[in-house]
Amino acid sequence: MQLDELNELATKVQQAQQACDHVVRVCMAASCQSSGAAAVLESLRSKTGDCQHVCVHGAGCMGLCAAGPLVEVSQRGRAETVLYQHVTADDADDLLAHLGGPVIQRLHCPTDIPFFARQQKIVLENSGIIDPEQIDHYIAAEGYQALVTALTEMSPAEVLREVDASGLRGRGGGGYPAALKWATVAKMPGEQKFVICNADEGDPGAFMDRAVLESDPHRVIEGMALAAYAVGASHGFVYVRAEYPLAIERLTTAIRQATKYGLLGSNICDTRFSFDIEIRLGAGAFVCGEETALMASIEGGRGQPRPRPPYPAQSGLWGYPTLINNVETLANIPPILRRGGAWFATIGTEKSKGTKVFALAGRICNTGLIEVPMGITLRDIVFTIGGGVPDAARFKAVQTGGPSGGCLPEQFLDLPVDYDTLRQVGSIMGSGGMIVMDQTSSMVDVARYFMEFCMDESCGKCIPCRAGTHQMHELLAKIARGQGTCRDLALLEELCEVVSAMSLCGLGQTAPNPVLSTLRHFREEYLVKLQDRDTAAAPVDAPETAS
């Protein structure tokens, strides 16, 4: 496919879409589906039948998962749309009857609230608008423009330059500069290279990658193809967890469609560039999100990490140079290429460019998915966009970064959200999970919960993580039961230090973070649970068991 063919197709699809007087989009992402969106779509479809004036189609995540199922209605020639919340199949008649007429007040979900107004969408720009199961919808929304343009008009080095200019950093959690990683793989000699998309999202409460894959899978494919072109790879893998059946289904459909259109496969756009993508399913191991464990799993081995260096960029899949990027990182690539790296660099803060997708969960009014520019404050996210804590309860802490992150109390809410600031105060950006807690949450329980998660997910390879997470969990459980002593607390702190310094991979190295951050910001909660809180701290080294 060439650029003019692509444009022609885009125009054709756009015209067809504009032929409809009304477009009704039903959110068909996993969250809305679980509250009955499929029945809504079915009912609307059966009632409109072959009617030419009304287009009904499924769409990706519209963000406000708390109000699902969501239905969005737009009218030809009018920019503003109407969003309906908590829609059931029985509402279909009512909904269709009101097309072009007054808004149904009982279902209306106002979109001028900060939840929608304060967001800035790049990764999610098509999410909730296009039908993720139709490649034509993506193409009509400027999809694959960047790939075709890059393949026909740009050199791999020029693609790399745009990514470098954008200042994009890895969205998987580490925040490593994307262009630097790409350049390392690009510079490695050898004919065979791989690109991997890490979609093994495993943090409790995080669903950003799932939403992107479910809502706009072609964007990830285009991002991977652009990455492959820039680094000289010809084969790609998407490593997605098997617990995301809908994402897998839509991605499979998307890959098939892109291959059919000649946007994947051999000699794409009649150039020498060939690229195909295979899906690999993770079998429910959190550690497989770690890049070396992920590669071992793709190779068919046991999913456990190996020492780095060598880094995957030097020696990855089957020993070949391999580029591994997170879903959200790759989803940022097409708009960066389309609009230029300089445009992307205008968004965000000095060292963290662009936007970040966050999954809001826990004790927060507007549970759901948001995309905000880097540098926004935590207070804006939790209170303005998230609507604060429900039931007039008081905010206590926000947990970012999942089991590798930390809990931040109220005093840090005015800090700008970027990679470096969050790290300074004892948490991390992570992949974007954000769990809000109110005064009823015990911070010792929170730490114990995350430690239990790490203990269960430890692969068992290195001793500090395997045995250390177990011991820390036992100590936390003991303290939470009110049976802990000052000695236990001191031992816990010592274990935190050893496990984070000595573990083999990121899982073990960051496993103590929830404990360390709660100890740093909520130490008194630990102290009141200690049995001997009134006596002076006993020395750590008091002999307990003789060997």
Next chain:
Amino acid sequence: MMKQATASQIRVVTLKINDRDVTAREDETILQVARENGIRIPSLCYVEGLSVWGACRLCMVEFAGDHRLVAACSTRAAEGMEVLTHTDRLRRYRRMIVELLFAERNHVCAVCVSNGRCELQNLATECGVDHVRVPYRTAVYHVDASHDWFRVDHNRCVLCTRCVRVCDEIEGAHTWDLMGRGMNCQVITDLHKPWGESKSCTGCGKCVQLCPTGALVRHGTSAGEMERDADFLPYLSRMRHAE
């Protein structure tokens, strides 16, 4: 197995270990260089002649200056490196790791066939473990004595995977492997069949010779009687990996 570069490409570098100037080929690891120079770095999973596993974390060393910790077994020597092997911090961390091992499974030395010849016991002495501060787990693991000549006692296993690697890389049988994860991790024969029923085991006993503790032993040994001899490994490893 860390691949050795071909002779023409090899460069020699100089580095400092504990303030001592030493030279190394750049394809050598810090641990290899240290051993050549008689500098002892504690280790458990590492065995010369097998692939690097990097799991026991006892051979972690510190870079002077930025205080970064790296595993000596999997980090190559580089020009100008300044390595410290026994800082206070490292001693403290190593001691904790050995304690964690002792608390993880049943390592009661007095009744163990490897008493007196046990690498874990030696490590405890070396790292100054005179008592264990973390609570013992007291989990019970089974003993598989189904093999004609050998026995595996999972209560003594430290999961160093020497058996797994020597069986795969030297004997070529791949009888041993790992199953489960975290604390449920365990070495298994074939697909978790009793060792005696294993179709792939050749009975060569290399795994038994390399086991650092009393987990893999010959039948008929009593407390303190298990002697091991791993002298075969350097020669066989060289032959196996000769290009």
